[in-house]
Amino acid sequence: MKNTPLSICKELIQPGEKANLALQMPDFYSCAPLYMPIKVIHSKNPGPCLLVFATIHGYEMNGLEIVNRLINSLEPNQINGTVIAVPVLNVFGLTHYPKTIPSGQNIAECFPGKIDGKYGERIACIFTEELIKKADYCIELDTGSLNHAILPQVYCNFENQRAKQLAKSFQVPVITNVSLKRNQLRQTTENLDIPLIVYQAGEAMRFDENAINIGVEGVRNFMRGISMIPGQLVDNIKPVFSQDEEWIVANKGGVLHVNVVLGQTISKGDKIASISDPFSADVEEYVVATQDGVIVGINTTPLIHEGLSIFKVASFIDNNRAESAIESWEVQQQETQ
Numbered sequence: 001m002k003n004t005p006l007s008i009c010k011e012l013i014q015p016g017e018k019a020n021l022a023l024q025m026p027d028f029y030s031c032a033p034l035y036m037p038i039k040v041i042h043s044k045n046p047g048p049c050l051l052v053f054a055t056i057h058g059y060e061m062n063g064l065e066i067v068n069r070l071i072n073s074l075e076p077n078q079i080n081g082t083v084i085a086v087p088v089l090n091v092f093g094l095t096h097y098p099k100t101i102p103s104g105q106n107i108a109e110c111f112p113g114k115i116d117g118k119y120g121e122r123i124a125c126i127f128t129e130e131l132i133k134k135a136d137y138c139i140e141l142d143t144g145s146l147n148h149a150i151l152p153q154v155y156c157n158f159e160n161q162r163a164k165q166l167a168k169s170f171q172v173p174v175i176t177n178v179s180l181k182r183n184q185l186r187q188t189t190e191n192l193d194i195p196l197i198v199y200q201a202g203e204a205m206r207f208d209e210n211a212i213n214i215g216v217e218g219v220r221n222f223m224r225g226i227s228m229i230p231g232q233l234v235d236n237i238k239p240v241f242s243q244d245e246e247w248i249v250a251n252k253g254g255v256l257h258v259n260v261v262l263g264q265t266i267s268k269g270d271k272i273a274s275i276s277d278p279f280s281a282d283v284e285e286y287v288v289a290t291q292d293g294v295i296v297g298i299n300t301t302p303l304i305h306e307g308l309s310i311f312k313v314a315s316f317i318d319n320n321r322a323e324s325a326i327e328s329w330e331v332q333q334q335e336t337q
Helices: 061-072 091-095 119-130 161-170 184-191 209-225 319-336
Strands: 006-008 011-013 017-024 035-042 049-054 082-086 137-142 148-156 174-177 196-202 240-242 244-249 254-258 271-277 280-288 293-299 309-315
Touching (some): 006 035, 011 017, 035 091, 061 082, 137 209, 148 161, 161 174, 161 196, 161 209, 196 209, 254 280
Parallel strands (some): 049 082, 049 137
Antiparallel strands (some): 035 082, 271 280
């Protein structure tokens, strides 16, 4: 049995072809269209269709690099099925950083979109109709925001058992449950019965080589898990599952002195940082942990202002097991470097 031709962007891709396409986005100015780059590997061998996409906000440079390295490493005769890869979903956001889209909306909140809606809704509609509805599985590649470093982790809907199982294939130490109510993109894929996995690592507008390598290998291992590429599924890391993550925000502005690192276990009441007045060394306030958990995100900028998020803390039923799992993962990362 052979694969069948695939239609994207009014182009017909034959089985065995590797194609680069450009999907026209809604015009920003009259006669000034933008184009979303799409890379397709369409095997002669039948199999699932995997959609991998990045740069939904416009700043996820790690995700962009993961997509390009992944596609460069694959050929049609090496896979079963189809890979549709989008290195930059939000072309406007990338070219107009730090603005995301003209209205300032988050594109993830615009799904499934409207063909005659606002700019973000029109993009979401095109993406849903042209790409998401052709997929059997979706992987979103994300990073932290500007100056916010994130421990490599995966998000998925725990109620979707297939997604929860596949999330393990990324071989990261933490897998966190997500609420569908907070993200219309996730709700859209769930309504279409398409498992969505979100890999997040590093920070905005910066390359993190370790986060990129983990992402590339994570996607490839995911592909082994759905029988798209040959090879034994890697299962060395036993991740811990988190039901909740919460940001600790600064109560005052000043110079931030951090006392913890990514992956460190903390207890409620711990002094995890201090904020000092840059003009007076005698004025200092401690940042106190509001819950037990593990540090999975840190603000990396020294100078902060009141209300800015500075630590992301994941909570677990068994924090000792979480600490052990993260330490084991860190040891394996050191051994492979």
